[in-house]
Amino acid sequence: MTIRESSGLKGAFATLARQTSTPVVVIVGGLIAALVMVGLCALVLYEGRLDALERARSTSGNLALIAERDIERNFELYELSLQAVVDGMNRNDVMALPPRLRNDVLFDRAANAKYLGSVLVLDEAGNIVMDSADVKPRRGSFADRPYFTVQRDHPETGLYISDPYASRLRGGAASIALSRRLSHPDGSFAGVVMIAVNLDYFRNLFAGLSLGTHGAVSLITQRGIMVMRQPYDTHIIGRDISQAETFRRFRAEPQGSFSETASIDGVRRLYYFRNFPSLPLVIMVAEAEQDVYADWRRRAITIGSLMAIFALVFVGLSVMLAAQLRLRIRAEAELAVLARTDALTGLHNRRSLGDILEDEWRRASRTHTPFALLFLDIDRFKAFNDAYGHQAGDAALASVAHCIADNIRRPADKAARYGGEEFVVLLPDTSPAGAALVAEKIRAAISELPIEHGGSEYRRLTASIGLAHWRPGDNADVSALMRAADDALYTAKARGRNVVVTAIALD
Structure with missing residues (x-):
């Protein structure tokens, strides 16, 4: 047994051992404080992420509503024009007018509106019998077009909005048709009144919506046919997406929002959709998540990095303080030992x-x-x-x-x-x-x-x-x-x- 191991010193070193727990408490306290700060920062950043998501959802909803109201307003005018033709053709006095005056009364210059093609009246065989473009109708038969066959086979259809097609009268211009049924007095099929809407109307409308670099907006029929999509791609127009998971969700509710990866381009987006209340159409506005969170991500990286550095500095300072406390406690313990110990022999004094x-x-x-x-x-x-x-x-x-x-x-x-x-x-x-x-x-x-x-x-x-x-x-x-x-x-x-x-x- 050495002098320093004498029983007189054991108590002093036991006290030292107990006191050395204080620096550990300081370090643990520093770590806990740093974790609390990082946790609060993470909570604030998470709330910021939710706010960014909510702002994007609100923006998408507003954009969808603006586009929907513009389309509904124009389609209402187009439908009124079609109905005016139907009503006029049922009036003998109108049909007895000279051809040019009759056209002016029936068509009311509707075909002169931007993005509209001619208003055509087709007989029961699908041939053009009246044309808003000229008193002398152009030659053509459209008995194969769905806007004709649906009205012929389903009297209850009312206003029919067709899928996109290439116009035969306007050099293959991409269009959709709005049609109404004409009936004889006995209710039998007498033909169709139709008006063509150039798809450039939707393209220009959607181009004016700000959706970020990877955003998208689409107009889809309730049958699942793509009418227009921005960014524009001719290969997508007319595509059947009725089996896509996103479209199934569009039809499940009148309106809503969800995140999903697009089947068209593989980009994950926040979707907002609305089913038109009076038209068989669905409008979808989708912002890419990378665009939704772009500003938040930059702030999160900056704030998170600063907080991480601050937390590391705080922990480092805690470690340094603990080291200083350890040295001080050891020095005090050694002084206490020296105060009770004979320096020469190591025994109690x-x-x-x-x-x-x-x-x-x-x-x-x-x-x-x-x-x-x-x-x-x-x-x-x-x-x-x-x-x-x-x-x-x-x-x-x-x-x-x-x-x-x-x-x-x-x-x-x-x-x-x-x-x-x-x-x-x-x-x-x-x-x-x-x-x-x-x-x-x-x-x-x-x-x-x-x-x-x-x-x-x-x-x-x-x-x-x-x-x-x-x-x-x-x-x-x-x-x-x-x-x-x-x-x-x-x-x-x-x-x-x-x-x-x-x-x-x-x-």
Whole structure:
């Protein structure tokens, strides 16, 4: 057992171990604070993401509503024009007018509107019988067109909006047709009135909507046929998307919003759709998620990076503070140890001896256990110092302290340097025989040290020991125990030194 491992130091280092938990608390606290800050930042950024999504949904809804109202307003005018032709053809006075005047009354210059083709009246065989473009109808049969066959085969159809087709009269211009049925007085099929709408109307309308780099807007029939899509692609116009998952969701509700990957181009978008209340059409406005979150992503990267740096700096400062606290606590603990420890021998000093002696005495008195005390003095130490010098004297004191520490092994046993070459050993709960055995071991260990002492009777370094013992029931106090051990030490000196003498009784 080394000097630093003596029982007197164990308590001090245990205290140090407990105190070192404080820096750990600082580090953990710093980590928790950093995590809380990062968590709050993440929550704010998440709320910002939701706000960006909600703004995009609101914008898409407004754009869809604007486009829907424009289309409905124009289609209402087109339908009124068709109905005017139907009503006019049922009036004999109108049909009896000269051809040019009749055309002016029936068509009311509707065909002159932008994006509109001619208004045609087809007979029951699908041939043109009246043409808003000229008094003399152009030649052509359209009995194969769905806008004709549907009206012929389904009298209840009303206004019919066709799928996109290439116009035969206008050089293949992409168009859709609006048609109404003509009936004889008996209700039989008499033909069709139709008006062609150039798809450039929808293309220009959608081109004016700001949807970001990867946004899209589409007009789809309720049968799932693509009427127009922006960005424009001729290969997409007229495509059947009725089996696409997105279209199924369009038809499931009057209007709504959802995120989905487009089957056309593979871009994930936020879709907003509306089913027209009075037309068999669906309008869809879709902003790409990368555009929806573009501004938010830039802010999130900036704010998140700054917060991450701040959190790392905060944790780093916590670690530095913990390191400084650790150093300070260690220094304070070492100072506390030094304040209670003899610097030369590593044993308790005289100051701490008083506290230890007082505590052990009260414990012995309370528990009624025996208590022993050894007083040790190095023989003729002044002569040793004079002969060999103070450096050798200090080395001799350290060696004696080693001998004492090596021979008291119980945690309760304590040893202290009393002053100069004097030492005190406390042996709580120790019988007289046990205390005498410890004292003899210490004396023998010192005597066996290979330290020459020419001024000693034994020609080597030796020590004398006085032993005093207190038994439960004795009336003596701790001062009496100290005096008895000191008197026994003087007796040992008088008997020739290098011996252990036990006090007979306490005064």
